[in-house]
Amino acid sequence: MDEERTEIGTLGEFGLIAELTQNLETHQDSTKVGVGDDAAVLAPVEGHRTLVSTDLLCEGIHFDLTYSPLKHLGYKAVVVNLSDICAMNGTPRQVVVGLGLSNRFSVEAVKELYSGIKLACSRYKVDLVGGDTTSSKSGLTLSVTAIGDASKEKVVLRGGAKAGDLLVVSGELGGAYMGLQILEREKLVFKEAPGAQPDLSGHEELLERQLKPEARTDVVEELAKLELTPSAMIDISDGLASETLHIAAQSQCGVKLYEDKVPMSEKMYDTAREFNLDPTLCALSGGEDYELLFTVPQSRFEDIRNHPMFSIIGHLTEDREERTLVTRNGLETELKAQGWDGLSANS
């Protein structure tokens, strides 16, 4: 391909920032000053809490540019932070972005990355209000900090669940992990036969779960409509099992989770089988689904049980030591968090 390549050095730092941040729209009333000063200036809503979450994404650890398009990467970097704000039952409002770039990256590549960042901002009506663009000795580093808010009464922590509360999850699980398996397989094929075209057709759903996840702002809105404030909530970045154990531990409860209740898409299930993987294990430990996992008192059972967004997958118990997974055939085993990526992205 005959692509244009402009070296970052030809624009310089200030030129690059000007190029990237031109025509930035803002959507939030609370954004008083965005990019271009020493700090962003925000006007908090009276009586609301401010929520702040940060993530650092490093090339070769959190993403692989051989199969992550830069635009998708920018999108995902923003979304995973918005997801953390959702996990507090909050509404994301602003992001600031730090970018470390080696000289491997051209102005065009950075613009591509930024187009994904901007797309996520526009999709979620979140304002990009600041950042830092700098060179790096090696590869690409992306840091995103998201700022959001929620009224004081509506903020949900991880530690508020009570014994007896129902454990509920949005959406379907395991898809992002299976998407990654498909990408890794095609990368291997390509390594062995560099001319080969990747065979990704039919896998769009799973690839999208991996490459372009969404933050469940719609779930937060739905909870508000239901006038339902969860007793505890977390987003699923490390895997359902791990996040379930976080809620239980921080709420000083035990937990019982039913394998047959864990929501999985048919596509995910079939693909896991094709890869000789246990679908349940993918759903429990895959991670990166960015669904919301929360608890509600049993009195709210009727609001949840037939709701298309939600699945009741278990409940919390009195015994703080209990970590039970009830398998499909009724056996009880220990629910374990099997990280698939040792020291991985968090919070």
Added chain:
Amino acid sequence: MDEERTEIGTLGEFGLIAELTQNLETHQDSTKVGVGDDAAVLAPVEGHRTLVSTDLLCEGIHFDLTYSPLKHLGYKAVVVNLSDICAMNGTPRQVVVGLGLSNRFSVEAVKELYSGIKLACSRYKVDLVGGDTTSSKSGLTLSVTAIGDASKEKVVLRGGAKAGDLLVVSGELGGAYMGLQILEREKLVFKEAPGAQPDLSGHEELLERQLKPEARTDVVEELAKLELTPSAMIDISDGLASETLHIAAQSQCGVKLYEDKVPMSEKMYDTAREFNLDPTLCALSGGEDYELLFTVPQSRFEDIRNHPMFSIIGHLTEDREERTLVTRNGLETELKAQGWDGLSANS
């Protein structure tokens, strides 16, 4: 030396975070939930603006671990962000920290880095309320986002200066740059004769300016005592000349700066001469001084002129094209921003 070395893998991500964040004190009433949930929860002060600034620091670009002790690096990473909050005339309240670590770093090394981060937090009564700790393929990456506030009326932008306003700077300039020159010299000596001990004695002042800068929260407090809200303000990270031109451009004014008014320490001046460098150039373009540069109406001349914290170094002018440096011998030349580090840290 017989130092202990614990691999990060032996603790795991959650273990490492638990280790780093144990016994974290908080100082601010506005910190409602700190480390340990999906996001920090802050309670903004009514009528105040929230200020947010972020920086990304990459090994080999912003710091060189051959002469930056990890503790100093952690301290500086926090301070440079607090300085951005000061530059808005605000008070820093919280920070979140992202850490990317290659397996070169042991648990002990990360704890050393964190001890500097915590020292800065304690020194400035700022709360560490969140973060992300992750592995990196190469070297150390540090991202810091600082959150602060100021009452709505007191927020100072870069673009509010008027023609005739006095240009004022806190402290003395060029020291951080000279500190860096000394460190680079000793690094070269060491490279050529690896047994050689670095000769840093007598240079403590300049080394401290480079390795352990401070944020001028005291200047913000002093301005409040004087009931003086600057018309424009910026902190000096890229150098006096560059920052002066930012204020002028964003305020749509010209500027006249007097070389003989630029505050320099005797030590900096003498060391520059020893290195065959022009002291004024070091002060104008050296950068990383983290002093505050601001403008005030001429009516406030008496408050500033004999104040030990401040130096009046010039004034803004009507002609937007004017960028004048008046030299010691009365000649007028063009004030130019000579970055010493192409694509460097910013905002």
